[in-house]
Amino acid sequence: MEVKIKSMKYEDFKDNEYIEQLIKQLQESGTNVVVGSLDELINWGRSNSLWPLTFATSCCGIEFMSVGAARYDMARFGFEVARASPRQADFIMVAGTIVHKMAPVLKRLYDQMAEPKYVIAVGGCAVSGGPFKNSYHVLKGVGEILPVDVYIPGCPPRPEALLYGMMQLQRKVKAERYFGDVNRQEKKPKELDK
Amino acid sequence: MGKIQEKIASFLPEAVFEEGQYLTVTVAPRKWHGLARFLHDDPELQFDYLASLIGVDWGETLGVVYYLNSTKYNHWVIIKTETSDRENPLLYSVSDVWESANLNEREVYDFYGIRFINHPDMRRLFLREDWVGYPFRKDYDANPDINPIPVSNEEANDKTVVLEETEEGTIVEKEKILFEKDEYVVNIGPQHPATHGVLRFKTSLNGENIKKIDVHCGYVHRGIEKLWESMTYPQTLHMTDRLDYLSAHNNRHALCLCIEKGLQLEVPERAVYIRTMMDELMRISSHLLFFATMCMDLGGLTAFFYGFRDREKILDIFEETCGARMTMNYNVIGGVMADIHPDFQRKVKEFIAYMPDKLKEYHQIFTGNVIAQQRMKGVGILSYEDAINFDVTGPSGRGSGWACDVRKRTPYAAYDKVQFKEVLRTEGDTFARYMVRMDEIKESLYILEQLVDNIPAGDYAVKTKPVIKVPEGRYFQQVEAARGAFGVYLESRGDKFPYRLKVTSPGLTLVGAVDHLTRGAKIADLIAIGASLDYVVPDIDR
């Protein structure tokens, strides 16, 4: 099965194996037609309406603004409504260096977001610490504190790369299941279940 | 023996003098405050502008280097003061003489552990209160186990410490309360759309009115200056683009100039012209982004897109020549990385023809608007004296009438070969700061116009040795970045690594003035003032 994105060729995506593996996992567990098509509807809604949290720490944030601005216009894909409140956002674009002082703040922002929530690590700094890896105050990638869904390398990544990364997130959302078990990386902490 | 030396010698006979790029004076910590007052107030010296305040660890001693400048006479002096007590280093604060020393001294405390007597607010500036050790000391233990990634939120601390000297000469610590228990304190930031990054304003409110603001920096403090101390000179260049990414060329230009000054390297004329043009293009793109975000912060969303639309045109030019949109890595020691693209001149000319119309459009959609004018005029007034005292340079300072343009005061690159007007306004309010930037776009276009057809032929870079070693000494270079005077201080011991490399970013002092500017203003004014100061957070935090 292919996860399609409008006007993008399937072959143009670089990591189809990963998505196919996800789909295979889903298919193996099986589901009935009604639930399956409901899932599809929900995934269609979710993947086409991913609202970013306005969050940026450094250079990548400016490229993120460029993606929203006239030439690249992420509104076309439904990423339009950048929310300043984490409660209403669907994914957080960690655009820029995350340092020790910021880490708990970022974690808190992530915790404040409502499920389903996703994380995109944008740029070298958020992916691995980038040029500041050896610094005493910089996190070696945001993966140390948050479960990252998509990594976008670059310093800073071009707006096209950001759009590509966001499309990858869309594909990932499309290969998800609402009813039954959700194939999320992060499990709910026990104390919240009560 | 110059006049400055005579004056200082007559005031303080035990001062030690040293000739160099500028006159260097070494004073004992105990005498420094008196001398500072004298330097600032003496009518023939008038060192009213503290251009840079640098903490240094000289191994045996810890100390501070001050670069002082007089706005009236434009003469310089370097003051050096040091203490050999590494356990509990104490120096005297000069923040009552130069207001801009306030945040800078906190930075020195944060990095070197030097505490300043009589400083009104002796807290860490960038790192968390619970950080162990002082990272910029040469003997700092960088073991990540000592300072692991924090998982808990930072404790809210409404108190600060002031060190006072009693008459007998003992130092007492006094606690000072910043915010009372029953104050309505709102944290604007670190994640907030109006702070342009991760800056935190701890704001005490009375209804809609602001009573007090406490600025918290360091949410993107990356320790670049410490990293530099273990990098070779060509490597250090890459970090400058990521400081104030909106004036990447200018920053890198400053560092290159500083290193070239140390190496006494003559840069080819062609490279000088290209650098100047790139600087001006960068300035325009930065000011366009300023326009965009200023409008967005004031609620005019459409203008935001207009600014970005035109900024893309400049990014296209950069991309062709430098290969990147934002972190260009274009200037190198001895010239530029590559020759300009064949289309460069044509594209720049097209842009020069394109931009004036768009500026008119901006003025129609935003500047002329009644609401915009009401939001900006008379808001956040910064007087001429305060601008100098708070070290508010760049367009923000020129909005207060301070002719602080480094391009005019101490011309570098090709700025002495071109004609341009230094845009000055005397109102000092948000509108003045805004208009200065809009008019500077025009001046930058004019500079580009003069240079675009006159780029001399020749090499675009001189060949440098594979391993660059800057001779021992102290070098300082300022350039006019998009946000103000950007200073680079380089202390070399003749190695291939810099011993101490510090940038004096315009952003830190801009933020230092926010509390002063917003007293009694409304929340909405804070947003307008913050937008008009146009700071970039990684530039502040470094």
Next chain:
Amino acid sequence: MFDFSIITHWIDNLLRSWMPENAALFVEFVLVGVVLLLTYAVIALALIYIERKVCAFFQCRLGPNRVGPYGLLQSVADMFKMLIKELIEIKHTDKFLFNLAPYIVIVSSMLAFGCLPFGRGLIAIDFNIGIFFIMAVSSIGVLGILLAGWASNNKFTLIGAMRSGSQMISYELSIGLSFLTMVVFAGTMQTSGIVEAQSSGWFIFRGHIPAIIAFLIYLVAGTAETNRGPFDLPEAESELTAGYHTEYSGIHFGFFYLAEYLNLFIVSGIATLLFLGGWMPFHIGGWEGFNQIMDYIPSVIWFFGKVFVVMFIIMWFKWTFPRLRIDQLLRLEWKYLVPISLVNLLLMVLVVIFKLHF
């Protein structure tokens, strides 16, 4: 001109012939309710899409164009997402009020929506105090906003709610006064009566100077009532993150979001009703031929067409003007709009007494 009351009467008679009168009435209530709710939802989704496209074109962009043809299904996708998004429970809040607030907001806008005359004979209830009722229910909304801000236990929401309270209560005055001006002119508060009174020419033309002034004041005050730019202080994004609804997630936030757009529709609808003739076609007194041609266009299209024109103007405001500051906002109301409205009311009374209108 097609009268929709034919259909409604037919359904009424059909139901009455089948079942006892009370049961028929009950079924009718349910039917009307469902139809109104559906229209409400559809209009809200359409409006969100329109707003995005309009703002995109103002900003040299394309706007949503991937989801469905021309991005038409964009807001539907948003709705699906919003419906299943987690509702976050927040500690240290007044849970009852916190959950109640979005419902108050949406119910008040639904009530006002239900009273609009969409076409000839297409009106749910035709009170003799219709305009008064609309005004009363639409001002309940501010209560919901205040509650939302208060119950969230967040300093930003509280500031947002207080701003919104002072703003809405102030601008209610101008709205009321401009309503009153037109009621004086129409001589009735009944919505159907007001529309009928404009059969020989819309009020904005017949009432000339005072009507135009009232219309302009209403447009300004109406924009302020809907919390839209340049009066979007309660949710000023660059100042208060998201204002009074900062802490709301999922469909509760969706309610605020929908209500904002529907209030835009209601404000434009009332402007249409009071000044632009409601569903009444463009008539010029005495030109029978012209009037007949105009009558061929269905009344529903007239109504929605006019509403969209007014809405476009209000959107235009939002995407052009920067935001006001709170003191400037209140100064505008108390120092300019209210006195002008009062004088304007007097002027209208004089016009009516001396029959100076067309």
